[in-house]
Every structure is written in structure tokens, then in C-alpha cells.
Amino acid sequence: MCGIVGYIGKKEKKEILLDGLSELEYRGYDSAGFAVIENKELKNFKAVGKIENLANKTTHYLSDGFGVSIGHTRWATHGKPTELNAHPHLGQYSFVVHNGIIENYQELKTKLQATGASFVSQTDTETIVHLFEYHNNKLANPFESFKATVAELDGAYATLLITKADSETIYFAKNGSPMLIGFDDNDIYFASSDTPIIGKATQVYYLEDGEYGYAKDGEVKLFDAKGEKSFHKQALSMDKASAQKDGFRFFMEKEIYEQSRVMSETMMGRVNDDSVDFEELNSYFLNGIDNIKICACGTSYHSALASSYLFERLSKIPCVVEIASEFRYKEPLLKKNTLFITISQSGETADTLEALKMAKRAGLKSLSICNVDNSSIVRESDRAILTRAGIEKGVASTKAFATQTMVLWMLSVYFAGINKTIPSEQIKTEIDAMIHVPRALLIPDGLHEQIHRLTKRYLHGHGFFFIGRDIFFPLALEGALKLKEISYLHAEGYPAGEMKHGPIALADSGLFTVALMPRSLHYDKIKSNVEELSARDANILAISPEPFKLADDFIQTSYDSHPMLEFFEMMVITQLFALEVSVRLGNDVDMPRNLAKSVTVE
Ligand code: AGP
Numbered sequence: 001m002c003g004i005v006g007y008i009g010k011k012e013k014k015e016i017l018l019d020g021l022s023e024l025e026y027r028g029y030d031s032a033g034f035a036v037i038e039n040k041e042l043k044n045f046k047a048v049g050k051i052e053n054l055a056n057k058t059t060h061y062l063s064d065g066f067g068v069s070i071g072h073t074r075w076a077t078h079g080k081p082t083e084l085n086a087h088p089h090l091g092q093y094s095f096v097v098h099n100g101i102i103e104n105y106q107e108l109k110t111k112l113q114a115t116g117a118s119f120v121s122q123t124d125t126e127t128i129v130h131l132f133e134y135h136n137n138k139l140a141n142p143f144e145s146f147k148a149t150v151a152e153l154d155g156a157y158a159t160l161l162i163t164k165a166d167s168e169t170i171y172f173a174k175n176g177s178p179m180l181i182g183f184d185d186n187d188i189y190f191a192s193s194d195t196p197i198i199g200k201a202t203q204v205y206y207l208e209d210g211e212y213g214y215a216k217d218g219e220v221k222l223f224d225a226k227g228e229k230s231f232h233k234q235a236l237s238m239d240k241a242s243a244q245k246d247g248f249r250f251f252m253e254k255e256i257y258e259q260s261r262v263m264s265e266t267m268m269g270r271v272n273d274d275s276v277d278f279e280e281l282n283s284y285f286l287n288g289i290d291n292i293k294i295c296a297c298g299t300s301y302h303s304a305l306a307s308s309y310l311f312e313r314l315s316k317i318p319c320v321v322e323i324a325s326e327f328r329y330k331e332p333l334l335k336k337n338t339l340f341i342t343i344s345q346s347g348e349t350a351d352t353l354e355a356l357k358m359a360k361r362a363g364l365k366s367l368s369i370c371n372v373d374n375s376s377i378v379r380e381s382d383r384a385i386l387t388r389a390g391i392e393k394g395v396a397s398t399k400a401f402a403t404q405t406m407v408l409w410m411l412s413v414y415f416a417g418i419n420k421t422i423p424s425e426q427i428k429t430e431i432d433a434m435i436h437v438p439r440a441l442l443i444p445d446g447l448h449e450q451i452h453r454l455t456k457r458y459l460h461g462h463g464f465f466f467i468g469r470d471i472f473f474p475l476a477l478e479g480a481l482k483l484k485e486i487s488y489l490h491a492e493g494y495p496a497g498e499m500k501h502g503p504i505a506l507a508d509s510g511l512f513t514v515a516l517m518p519r520s521l522h523y524d525k526i527k528s529n530v531e532e533l534s535a536r537d538a539n540i541l542a543i544s545p546e547p548f549k550l551a552d553d554f555i556q557t558s559y560d561s562h563p564m565l566e567f568f569e570m571m572v573i574t575q576l577f578a579l580e581v582s583v584r585l586g587n588d589v590d591m592p593r594n595l596a597k598s599v600t601v602e
Contacts, residue, residue: 002028002099002596003073004179006160006170006190008215013038013063016189017071020196022051026251026393027192028075028596031086035095037167038067044095046086050591068170070160070190072097075596078105079122089121091129094136094163098125099192100177101601103155128159142166143214146173147223150212156350156601158207160190166216173212177600178348178376180206183233186218193348193598194236194374195391203233206374250589252394252486256575259402259568260441265388266403267410271434274427276414280385283418285365289339292319293364295327295355296343297599299397299481300404304343305474306567307408314422314430315415324351325602327358334362342368343408345392345400346598347375354602356380369407371400385411395595396485398575401478402568406437409564433562440560440568447555448576454541454553455580461510461539464491466574467499468516469526471567476516479574486582486592496529507536514574515551517544518566519559541577543570 003024007016017034025032032054033046045061047053051073063069072087078101079085088095102108105124108131113119117130131152135145142165156176162169172179172190182189182201189197194204205220211229213222222231248254270278292311294304304321311319322332324342328351334340340359344352347370356377359366368381371389378384387403413430416422458464464483466476477493484491494503496515507513515530517523523546534540534550542551545559545566557569582589 009187013069030081034071100156303404310412316421347377467496482578
């Protein structure tokens, strides 16, 4: 959610900033901008919409002498996506970029306006630059002024500030939103995640909450509440992980197709002939644990919900799943015999991160399941299992969901093995099924074309219900979320057996029902539920191995004996369905409106 890039050095700055912002664009793409100070001269460019608009606007600008520079790509929180609201924000002689939310900005703004500051944007961010100049006009000391500014900010932020009052320095602060510093000889880079600096910096330092400081003359001075502190840089991989589309039309499409391959990576070294092992865990760590609580948001929440069936069925461990933003404020009762699991693709989701911190404060053991190494959630957790999905750029998550669900299934079998809750033959059955998952994720010839053709009938009507039972209920939730995110059509996921308790009132010829009808789990039950909808004239798209006479449309899947194989096969179909509806509606599949890849605000 929003992206920040900064650079001090002699290299051409526009290219470094635009290149870095492009890497972050999928996180927020309402507007973008950058500012440079070179020879005490301030330059500032902004554009609404994608980075290419900013690039087009700055074709004739070059900055190749020594200078300081900051850039930002925005996902609007306060104020509409306009140029005035785009970052960097200018005071009289300083610029600021910021990710996060300044919670007390209204109070600060009122105070600053009373001293004569004039605000031009509706953002909370602009407060930072005016507050800095307010202090600096009195103290004539940019560092002390920045320190005083940071001390007055409440909320989550990662911020960079440059000022004519000290034109060779970048000031930085981090609290609750990610920020890192990259180093290469005398060049210093800043970014809100490591992709913009991979291939540029060789070493990195990931800032911790409460840290602030400045970079000047090839050096960084770091401080926290206790004063100046030393820090250790770590090597940064030079392998540019930046995903390319590889001939696919969209990143999301590429990511759907690569699920079969990445799933093998997820299992590698973990799924053995007759056991599942995680080098990240051991029985000592799990000693005393007799229940699991999982917190996550969005798609990650859906994978958690699916796994709760598996933890109870296979590991015989009570498992409760909560949406992180709800968990935070419910004053939860936390007991030390609970393993607290967080799931996050990005590892930066503010609500999930805060839930994790609450659990840690209560003394719980924590485990995260995440796709991004070194992310805030990974660093905050006692133990972390990486999903190994590779960088996911489509805002609508696909392969991250698949690999999260896989890791959780593996984990449930791992616990079953440790606690001997199911016979070894059943563990073997689970493992045999796991090994077949990459096959279940392959997209057979003709399937994508079939889905493309049938989607033309699903562009109107008054909404969608995705229905399923058991683990197929969370999959229904996920199918509906995918469709909503990129088609902007209303879709709901529902437990099939619950339809008759209210939602069936919506059933008529304008209602589309996507029915997940696996053969290996409660087939007769869900069949009855779908028949009830069909009897009320709803349009039925049935996804099942078993031909279903009442279906208006039918996508046939394989007769697999294990429900998880049916789960993954149906998951791909719902993903392709959402993709094709979105394409037909002419939407931006990879960067759908109003969304961002990483939600680092509450
Ligand atoms: C997925 O398609 C969504 N864009 C969104 O629901 C996402 O899963 C959610 O914001 C949580 O993100 P995380 O996995 O990075 O924590």
C-alpha cells in the first residue's frame, strides 16, 4: 500500500526513482511523484494514475550530478487521487513522502494552521512537512527539527524528508510501516520493500519500529528512543526477483499458470515418503501447545479457514480462525497453550502484524506463514515457514493462496505425525495426495477456452453466490473475493447448507450460482442445496466431476479420491473464471481499482 523510494548519490536520479517506483506500483497506483534537490535547487514532479504518466511528464528532465531524491506511488487514504494529494508534499523549502496514516494529523494541522502554515492537499502526510518547517524555523537545526517532528506523530508511518535547509541529507523515520536502507559504496537507497533496490544496493538494513535518523556523505546515523545506535547491514541478494509476464497477458494469468510448478517448490524438502517435516519447527517448540489460533486478512484468511477443517480433522487440535482487524479490538483471551499463527502473502499487512504483536505481548508462541522473507511479519514471529510462491504481482492473489493452503495442509499432517492422531496409513494417504497436487493444478487443454466462452453469459444479472461445503466453503469465499476484486461485480461466498436460512430469497433468473460440487466430500448434501436453488430459477454454473442435469453451465473436473485434489482443481477454475469476466468487462486485471497489493494501513 503506497511505495517509497529514495536515493542519495551522483547517479541519474530520475531513472532510479522511476525504476524503483515501477517495482512498487502494484502496491498503489492512484498517483505518483518525485522530488530532487540538486545544487540547492528543488525539483518536483507529480502525475495522477500510473507511473508511466509520471515518466511521460518527465521525459526531458535529467538529474546526474550529486543530489538527494525521494519518490512515491500512492494508494489514497486521505483525499482523492489528485496531483495536489500526490506525494512528495512541499512545505516552503522541504519535501516529504510517507506511507501509513498519521492518526493525529487533524490536531497537528489545526495547530500549524494557527501558526500560519497553509495546506494545499487533503492528506495527513502534508502535516509532516509543515511540522518539520515549523520546528526548523525556530531551531534552525534540521536534525533536531526532524526528531521533534517524529516525536509528535501518532500512527503508522514510514517517511522520508529532504530539505533545502540541509540539501545533502535524507531524513527518515519508521514506525509500523516497512522501510529499509540499501548501501552500495557511497550510494544510499531507501525503499519500502527490497525489490526497488535489488541490483542496485549490495547491502541492506531493515529499519525497526521507532527508528529514525539521517543519511549523508555515504553514511547513515540511526537513532531510537534511547539515542544513537549501531546497526548491522546484511547482504542483499543481487538476483532481480522482479516478475516478468513471460508471454501472458497479465501477471495474474501467469501466476495462475505457474501454480503447478511453485507448489513443487513449496513441498520440496518438506514432504517425504511417509512424513512431513519442517526444518523451521521441532517438537520442543510445540511442547505444551494444545490449540491453534490463526489470524489473517482477505485471501490469507480464506486459506486459514480451509485449514481449520484440516487441523481439527487430521491433527485433532482445536483451531479458531479470526479476521485480524476484528481480533485486534475484541480484547481476546489469549492463553499460553495456544500456538498463534499468522498468514500473510506480503508479510506487511498492518492488521495481521498488530494481531501478532498482541499475541507476542501475551506470551504466546508465534508462527507465520508468509511469502516474503525478511518481511515485518516474518521478522516479528518466533518461527516462520515461507510459502516459496515467488513474487506475486497481481493484486488479486492466486498462487499465494494455493501455497498458503498447501503449507497449512502439510502443517496439519506434520502435527498429526508428531501427536500420532491418525494412523500412519492415513498419513501416507495424505502424502500421496500432496504429491499429486502439481498435477491437479495443471490447466488441461481447452479448459481456459471453455471458461472464456462461457463467461460471456455472466456479465450482467444481480449478483453471484459461490457455494460450497466443508473446505469448499472457504474456497467459495475465495472464488467470490477473486471475482469481486477484478470484475467489480457483487459476489458472495456462502456455505451451501446455509442458503435456505435467508439468502435463497435472492434466487431468481438474475442470480448466478457457482456451485462447487466435489465428488469426494458431501456430494449428495451439496447436490440437494443446488437443486433447491435451481428450483427457484437461479442460473447454475456447476463445477464437479459428476455431470449435473440441472446445471445451466457445467465445468467437469477429475474424479479425484482426495478432497484436497478436488479443492486445488476447482480453485484454478474459479481463478480463471474471475480473470475472464474481468477481461470481458475491460478492467485492469493486475491493478484493479481501489485496491493495493500490500495493505500497510489499518
Ligand atoms: C487478495 O486477492 C487480496 N488482494 C487481499 O484480500 C489480501 O489477501 C489481503 O489484503 C491480505 O494480504 P496479505 O496476505 O499480504 O496479508
